[in-house]
Amino acid sequence: MARPMALSVLAGAVVLAAIAGCGDSNSGKTGTVANRPWYPSLAAFEHHDSGRSHLFAQAVFGGQFAGNNTVTTVQSDGIYPSGWNITYLSPDQAFLYGGGSGNDPSSIGAYVARFNPDTLQPIWYDQLINTADNGEWDYPGAHALLDNGKLYVIYGYRLSKIDPATGHVLATLALPSGGAAPGDTAYNGFDATRDGTIVAKAFYRQAGCSVQGPNAMTECPDPSDVPNSVVVTVDPDTMKVIDQTTLPADVIGRVTIGEYNGREYVYFFVVDTCIRYEINKGRLTLDSKWNPGPLLVSGQTAGWALVVLHDWVAGQCNGLPASTPLSVFAVNQGDASEQFMIQPFAGDPIPPLVKAAFSKQAPGGTQAVSWNAATVSVDPQSNLIYAMDALPGEIAAVHLSSSGLQTAWKVAQTTTEFIAIIGPPDQRVIIGSNIPGAEIPGINTEDEVVWRNAATGQEIARSARLPAMTSGTMVQPYYFGDMFYPDAAGSLYKLQPAPAGSE
Numbered sequence: 015m016a017r018p019m020a021l022s023v024l025a026g027a028v029v030l031a032a033i034a035g036c037g038d039s040n041s042g043k044t045g046t047v048a049n050r051p052w053y054p055s056l057a058a059f060e061h062h063d064s065g066r067s068h069l070f071a072q073a074v075f076g077g078q079f080a081g082n083n084t085v086t087t088v089q090s091d092g093i094y095p096s097g098w099n100i101t102y103l104s105p106d107q108a109f110l111y112g113g114g115s116g117n118d119p120s121s122i123g124a125y126v127a128r129f130n131p132d133t134l135q136p137i138w139y140d141q142l143i144n145t146a147d148n149g150e151w152d153y154p155g156a157h158a159l160l161d162n163g164k165l166y167v168i169y170g171y172r173l174s175k176i177d178p179a180t181g182h183v184l185a186t187l188a189l190p191s192g193g194a195a196p197g198d199t200a201y202n203g204f205d206a207t208r209d210g211t212i213v214a215k216a217f218y219r220q221a222g223c224s225v226q227g228p229n230a231m232t233e234c235p236d237p238s239d240v241p242n243s244v245v246v247t248v249d250p251d252t253m254k255v256i257d258q259t260t261l262p263a264d265v266i267g268r269v270t271i272g273e274y275n276g277r278e279y280v281y282f283f284v285v286d287t288c289i290r291y292e293i294n295k296g297r298l299t300l301d302s303k304w305n306p307g308p309l310l311v312s313g314q315t316a317g318w319a320l321v322v323l324h325d326w327v328a329g330q331c332n333g334l335p336a337s338t339p340l341s342v343f344a345v346n347q348g349d350a351s352e353q354f355m356i357q358p359f360a361g362d363p364i365p366p367l368v369k370a371a372f373s374k375q376a377p378g379g380t381q382a383v384s385w386n387a388a389t390v391s392v393d394p395q396s397n398l399i400y401a402m403d404a405l406p407g408e409i410a411a412v413h414l415s416s417s418g419l420q421t422a423w424k425v426a427q428t429t430t431e432f433i434a435i436i437g438p439p440d441q442r443v444i445i446g447s448n449i450p451g452a453e454i455p456g457i458n459t460e461d462e463v464v465w466r467n468a469a470t471g472q473e474i475a476r477s478a479r480l481p482a483m484t485s486g487t488m489v490q491p492y493y494f495g496d497m498f499y500p501d502a503a504g505s506l507y508k509l510q511p512a513p514a515g516s517e
Contacts, residue, residue: 051210053159055102056493060156061432064205064271065322068391068488073436075443075465075474076495077511083475084514085463090134090506094127095120097483097500100490101159103178106131108492109157110500111167115484116145116152116226118502123152124169126176131492134506138181142169145226151219152226153200154486156268160210160250168214171199175253185253192260193241194218203319205269207278211256211296212248213269215282228387228485231266231334232375240264245280247296256296262289265316266333267389272322274347279304281320281327286310288320288327288345306350313338315377318389318486322347323399323414330390330401335375335382342390342401342412344419356419359384362406371454372405385455387430387486393442393468398422400433400444400468404455409433409446411471423471427464430455432488434497435468442468445489445497450479458482463489463499463509475511 052058056072063069077083096115102108113125123145128137145152155169164184165176174186191199198221204214218241219225223234231237243265247256267283271293279290279301286308291298310316310331317331325347332340339360346352364372364383372382384403391400399419402409407428413420428449437443447461461482465475481501483489490498492508499507 050208051161051206053161058101058159060099066270066319068432069393069435070491073491074495075437077475078513079441081474082514083511085475085477086510088508092504094506095504096502098154098487099156100498105493111157114154117229120504122146126157126167140181150197151200156203168201168204171196187253189246190244190258192244203268205271207271207293210250212250213280214246215269216244217264257298259298268319270320283317283320285316304350306345306353309343321390321392323392324394328390328392328399332384335372335385337376337380340384340403344414354418358410358412358421359403359406359408364405367452368405368454388432391433391435393435395439402429404428404430425471430485434488434491436491444468477509
C-alpha cells in the first residue's frame with residue numbers, strides 16, 4: 015500500500031414498490047431489500063442497482079422538502095484526484111475509487127481507498143496502477159461491493175478483488191483486450207447478475223495515440239479506428255473468465271443488466287440501436303429476436319449506458335457532441351417493436367458562448383447543438399425519466415405511460431453528470447451538478463450542486479460554487495442526509511443540507 019487517497023463508487027440497496035402491470039426488472043418488492051448481488055447498504059454499486067436506476071431509496075434529504083435550506087461544506091485535503099464513485103459497507107465504512115481521468119493533471123492511474131466519512135481522511139489507500147510510468151490509457155472504471163462483502167475494482171484491462179478491512183489486494187485478473195494492445199484497452203465499469211457473476215465490457219484508444227482520459231475519444235487522430243468491444247463474464251470467487259464475446263462495434267456505454275420474465279439480459283447501446291444478450295450462469299447468448307431497429311436519426315450520436323424501468327429499457331443519445339437534438343427513448347423488453355421516443359430539448363436556445371465553443375464539435379466538424387456525458391436516471395414508482403443536455407443547459411422529467419413519453423417539467427440547469435434520486439416516494443428529491451455563469455461544459459472550472467423536488471423540478475437547496483467535478487460522474491448520496499462531492503483536482507467535499515437557521 016502507498017500514500018493515502020480515496021475511492022468513490024455509487025450504489026446500495028433500495029426498496030422499491032412493485033407497480034401493477036409492470037415487470038419486476040430488478041427493483042424488488044415492497045418491504046424487501048432486493049438489490050442482489052450488491053451489498054445491502056445505501057450504496058454498493060455505481061448506479062445503485064444492476065439496471066442503473068440511480069435511485070438510492072435509503073438516502074434522505076437533510077433539509078426541509080418545502081425549501082429554504084442552507085448547505086454546509088466540509089473539504090478534505092487534495093489527495094483524491096478525479097474521484098469517480100463511492101460505496102459503503104455501513105455509515106462508517108466508506109470507499110472511494112478514482113484516478114481514472116488521465117486528462118486531469120493529477121490523475122496517474124486508478125486508486126481505491128477507505129476514508130473516514132467524518133474527517134474525510136484516508137484510512138488506507140491502494141494506488142493500483144501508475145499510468146504516468148507505463149503509458150497505459152487512463153480511463154474511468156468503477157468499484158463496487160458484492161454481497162460477499164468484498165470490494166471489486168475495474169481499471170484499464172484489470173479487475174482486482176480487495177479486502178475492504180485492510181485494502182489488501184486478494185487477486186487481480188488481466189482481462190482480454192480483443193484486437194487492441196492491453197495498454198490501449200479500458201473496461202469502463204462493470205455490472206453483475208443476481209448470482210454475482212461480473213459482466214464487463216472493453217473499449218479502446220486508437221493505436222499509437224497517447225492522449226489520456228476521455229479526451230482520447232475525441233482528440234486521437236481517428237478515434238473510430240479501433241477494434242470492436244469485447245464483453246466478458248467473471249466468477250467473483252475464483253476470479254476467472256467464464257465466457258467472452260465480441261460486440262458488433264466499439265461500444266462507449268457501460269453494461270446494464272435487466273430481468274424480464276425470470277430471465278436476465280445484458281443490454282448495450284450499439285451505434286444506433288440497442289442489443290441484448292441473455293445471460294445464464296455466466297454464459298452469453300445473443301438474443302437476435304429482440305431487435306429495436308435504428309433509434310437514432312441523422313446527426314445524432316450513440317448514447318452511454320441504458321437504464322431499466324420495469325418492462326422497459328430507457329436511454330438518451332448524443333453521448334458525444336451531435337448536430338441534432340437528443341432523443342429520450344424507451345424500448346419494451348418483451349417486444350422491441352414497442353418503443354417510444356421524445357426530444358425534450360429540441361428547438362431550445364443554446365447560450366451564445368457555448369454555441370461558439372461547440373461550433374465544430376459534432377461529427378464532420380459541424381455545429382453541435384446537443385451533448386451530455388451521462389445518461390438518464392429513472393424512478394420506477396413515479397415512472398419518471400430524468401434526462402439532461404449540457405448545450406441548451408437543461409434537465410427534464412419525462413413521464414412514461416402506456417401511451418408514450420411526455421415531458422412533465424423542464425428547468426435550466428447545465429450538467430454533464432448523472433442525476434441521483436433519493437428520499438421516500440412522497441418526498442422524492444433529485445440532485446445534480448450545475449455549471450454556473452458563462453462557463454463552457456467540459457472545460458468548466460466550477461460547479462454547484464442543486465437539490466430539486468423530483469415531481470415538480472422546484473429548487474429546494476443549492477451549494478456554494480465548488481471546483482469542477484469529473485464529467486460523467488455523480489454527486490454521491492451518503493447517510494444522514496449528506497452528500498459527497500469529489501472534485502476533479504483531488505478534494506472530497508461533504509455537503510450537508512439543513513433547514514435555514516438550524517445551524
